Amino acid sequence: MSVTVTTPARRKNYLNADYGIKSWLLTQDHKRIAILYLVSITFFFVLGGVMAALIRVELATPLGDMVEPDTYNRLFTAHGVVMVFLFLIPSIPAVLGNFLIPLMIGAKDLAFPKLNLGSWYVYNLGAILMVAALLRGGTDTGWTFYTPYSSTFADSEVILTALGAFVVGFSSIMTGLNFIVTIHRMRAPGLTWFRLPLFVWAHYGTSLIQILGTPVVAIAILLVAAERLLHIGIFDPALGGDPVLFQHLFWFYSHPAVYIMILPSMGVISELITAFSRKRIFGYKFVAFSSLAIAVLGFLVWGHHLFVSSQSIYAGLIFSVLSMLVAVPSAVKVFNWTATLYQGSISWQTPMIYALGFIGLFVVGGLTGTMLATLGIDMHVHDTYFVVAHFHYIMVGGAIMGYLGGLHFWWPKITGRLYSVFWSKISAGLIFVGFNLTFFPQFLLGYMGMPRRYHSYPEEFQILNVLSSAGATILGLGYLLPLIYFTWSMRYGERASDNPWGAYGLEWETSSPPPTLNFDEPPVVTTEAYDYLAMRDKKTAA
């Protein structure tokens, strides 16, 4: 394809095309918007992380001796709300997806650049509402806003927080809409659906969930706010409402939302595994379609959050069996990744360490997920630390490992700089060990019967809680390191070549960092996805 000339120094690119704060805040360049998102979500990741640290300190002793119970409740709510709505949901799509999808499909930008910039402002508006709620004392309903506690009983900033979540939801819808149209209409000549990188497939599935699920939780949250403001009873049984209806509406979105968090991460992992094995992924179509299968099946399993919430036994049976089905495409992905390694040329670079770590953690998270979907087990471990551990394995072990792996992989493309190999490997190791130490004990705690959202607990649970808190310290350190060496690399890092990993993909054929319109010549695709053989032949021919 297009010949890339590496002129390392003063080449025009999207970063030096224009200077000044205005050139950033009014940019319509998807790459710059991705950077804006990166800054925002990093801030909220740190904020959510501080909350998590406070929670773990409180739980180091059985007595609730550090903060008041009410403060504790506001802490874990803030942790959940910030991490889910302001970090995890936008993380990979809005940063990596935003940056990479146009590059990967050979487009100059997303289909709607203004909408893209708008989504960032909407995100920040929602974030400001949530921070305002936090500054006014916070919310104590948990990120799930269960009624009638949230609608009638809670004496905290429910409306502001709910409104924030509502607004942030629209930013997520805007991103999803943009991706869908872009993937449909903006592909380079020759880039058929089955030549698309799997990262793009995963984001297509994610976007479907964003546009179909987000509006439903938006209306549910709006109703809670209306109920508090106008004293009408949609969910409050004292006023004739049904509190469980809220749970249905909430989980109809929020279960698929879990896949908003994990699917893009799976897309990243597919890219990493194939790039660092230098080999076409095993079972391309199966991996691609499993993303869609997860997106679709994800909408049919919300009831597994209500096995013990007075749902009828028959509903429980149906949701249980459907939840088992959704495990199959996830398993298919894991097996295909593993098979891709076979006879690959495997390089132990930092992103690959994240990818391999992801597989391990995701397998644990996924298998415990199927245990939770098993009715007879769920009625014991529902709402215990077993659930907490499970979803942290998916959302932290899965989503964040994927996010960090992707960031390490595409960092040279995004900034044109390399980072410290040594420190990045240390940090990957710390995160893996710290993560397991933090959350594995929570599985045991859950089976022992420790309920979630407990500010104090019986003494016999202490040993495992101390272990978990100790692990959190290591995990925190592991997260701190990339913050430092990435910041360092932006100024002092060695300049990166256009394709430092020798990876396949259109994004590696343009310069690092790419020019404002992404490609000097519009690319034309002539080979299948991840065709490393063709890539080598072309190289030797040149």
Add this chain to the structure above:
Amino acid sequence: MQGESSHSWGLAHHFDSFDQQREASNLGMWVFLVTEIMFFGGLFTAYVVYRSGQGAAFALGSHELDITLGAINTAVLIGSSLTMALAVWAAQTGRRKAIVGFILATILLGGVFLGIKVVEYSAKFEHHLVPGPNFHWNGPEAPGVEMFFNLYFLMTGLHAAHMVIGMGILLVVAILAWRGAFSPENHNLVEGIGLYWHFVDIVWIFLFPLLYLLGRNIQV
């Protein structure tokens, strides 16, 4: 980021052709309407759940609504969809003044709809049928009737909010049209707002029977 010299006026820098731009704009609008369907879908679900439990009370509530005004409004809204479709036709055929005229007619009809809605709402206020502390209903069905009016105000209110937003956008589009911003190749904005307006119309086509008609046949 100005368009390159090869780019025609009105074609955004990142599109290769007007076709691509129009297809993208259309698809974007459809995807947006899908999210809107899901948005209203949550309310429709709540309606179905509560109606199935309290059918009699919902029928009583239904009787309190003014079916004549509702029917007039339905006709007004269908009329506005017609003028909207004509505006799109005018844009396709490049009739600048006709676009403006039909859009203004659409806005006018939308205004009539909202005016009638205001009359209906104020009547509910007077009859203490607005949920909340002032709600008053004689009879044991009070909770069910109040739930009906909760949903009535939420659903029609959300619908009205969509109309207000739509009318605002229409006004902007009319000004742009007056300035000659649209051509037969490039009038995506008109088509987009047209789709949106039809969608809002269709939502009402569902609301009207669900709220005004269903349960009328039951004698109370």
Add this chain to the structure above:
Amino acid sequence: MWKNVPFFPEQASTLAGEVDALYFTFLGISVFFGLLVAGLVVFFAIRFRRRSEDEIGRPEKAGIWLEIIWSVIPLAILLAMFAWGAKVYVQAFRPPGNAIEYFVTAKQWMWKFQHPQGNREINNLHVPLGQPIRLTMTSEDVIHSFFVPAFRVKADVLPGRYTTVWFEASKVGTFHLFCAEYCGAEHSMMGGSIIVMEPADYEMWLAGRDSGPSVIASGEELFKLKACNTCHRSDSATLAPILHGVFGEEVEFEGGGTQIVDENYLRESIMNPTAKLVKGYKPLMPTYKGQMTEDEVLQLIGYIKSLASDAKEDHGAVSDSSSPDPVPDEG
């Protein structure tokens, strides 16, 4: 055999062993597959490590049979686990016929229990060993969840509605009771103990306390106090349906529809009498919403249920009337 393994709670109910068997089987399968994947990943990553800078992997044709195998085998295992889990779940939510009914009212942040004999307890519940016990539960405010890890049972407790859970304790001792659904500031304090006693000890414990009137007696008292008996007579069905034997039967509604009379239906009929009008009756009954505590509603329902069993056993030996009434018997 698992008795001395730490890290899982005591097995103190007939259900506990079954849940544990399911759990540990599933755990075994999970560990097997987890280690298999992890082992392969590590092995491949080392065996196929990159040996020269420009080396590339050797692509192979994707084997469709391989994809089928690794889709179908997990699916089959998962479906088997589903079936087993469903069996345990159905068992856990279908109380046996001989279960004794206790009433539970939850509120921020305490548990209130009432024994059928009338004893009331707060946060602690004494129960006899080896006796199936069914809890009919409701909440006075927000959603709570009744959770006894040693029994492996959990069920949400909802406002405005009844949920049930049952267990049969298999071990004498004191076991944690937790609220598992987040319910506000003191959520983590909303716990207590379930004290399992030998039946004889339980009888002594009951006898040693002033129990007050039994649930049925209290309900009967309320039935008169609230003047239910003026319309719901046992000898005349003109004003209101006869309640004898109505529990567990199917009723037909005005305007179509039928329902089996259960606790939730009775509750709805007291709180919102016109919601489902029994065929042939006018909407005359006033609502009792806000006029009775949750405890009282439960007592009243307990009494109405007792009418059912009375009717079946000895045809309406009820206080306000001894006349044989035309209650349709089940026979």
